[in-house]
Amino acid sequence: MTQTVLHIDTSARRSASTSRDLSAQIVERLAPGRVLRRDLADPLPLIDERWIAANFTPEAQRDEGQRAEMALSDDLVQELKAADTLVIGLPIYNFSVPATLKAWIDLVARAGITFRYTEAGPEGLLTGKRAILAVTSGGTPVGSEIDFATGYLRHVLGFIGITDVQIVAADRMNVDPDAALKAADAALAQVAA
Numbered sequence: 657m658t659q660t661v662l663h664i665d666t667s668a669r670r671s672a673s674t675s676r677d678l679s680a681q682i683v684e685r686l687a688p689g690r691v692l693r694r695d696l697a698d699p700l701p702l703i704d705e706r707w708i709a710a711n712f713t714p715e716a717q718r719d720e721g722q723r724a725e726m727a728l729s730d731d732l733v734q735e736l737k738a739a740d741t742l743v744i745g746l747p748i749y750n751f752s753v754p755a756t757l758k759a760w761i762d763l764v765a766r767a768g769i770t771f772r773y774t775e776a777g778p779e780g781l782l783t784g785k786r787a788i789l790a791v792t793s794g795g796t797p798v799g800s801e802i803d804f805a806t807g808y809l810r811h812v813l814g815f816i817g818i819t820d821v822q823i824v825a826a827d828r829m830n831v832d833p834d835a836a837l838k839a840a841d842a843a844l845a846q847v848a849a
């Protein structure tokens with residue numbers, strides 16, 4: 657299948673990064689027709705009061721300044737909408753996701769655009785996509801009760817409609833790197849193009 661992949665890396669390490677190695681291998685395996693790239697080592701701005709005011713102003717009523725305020729968020733949402741598959745390099749930082757990824761989440765979780773509220777509760781609007789997470793950690797076991805990264809990201813992606821989430825993990829790299837990389841290789845082999 658010719659697909660568009662949105663490839664996001666979040667490790668602050670631009671080289672010698674295991675999550676970057678893994679996310680690149682995943683993208684290669686998917687052999688996409690088109691790759692959209694976001695390297696969040698170039699950090700995104702945090703949302704602020706002006707951004708929130710612009711976001712809650714209906715699009716047709718936004719003034720020029722508010723449209724400019726939303727431009728980056730609009731671009732990030734467009735990339736997300738264009739992607740069939742998201743590949744996210746995700747090192748665990750202080751038991752959670754890197755702050756730069758949280759900044760991305762705050763910019764793409766938009767009521768009426770990527771999710772909406774219904775009488776039955778919130779509904780994700782970005783359906784029909786999948787996500788593959790290349791997760792790394794030093795000592796935190798992925799899926800353990802102190803891993804607040806993968807469960808959180810899985811929830812957020814589900815909240816915007818992406819419920820097909822696969823994890824390729826090289827966790828506990830500081831404990832047993834050989835075992836970690838072997839497990840990641842095995843998980844990688846399960847990724848279907």
Ligand SMILES: Cc1cc2nc3c(=O)[nH]c(=O)nc-3n(C[C@H](O)[C@H](O)[C@H](O)COP(=O)(O)O)c2cc1C
Nearest residue numbers: 667673674675747748749750751792793794795796
């Ligand atoms: C700022 C920072 C915070 C970290 N916090 C954790 C943590 O809470 N748990 C853990 O297991 N590893 C932690 N680590 C280790 C990284 O998750 C580990 O080195 C991982 O391989 C980094 O991925 P990368 O090689 O793609 O940069 C932390 C590393 C950094 C730089």
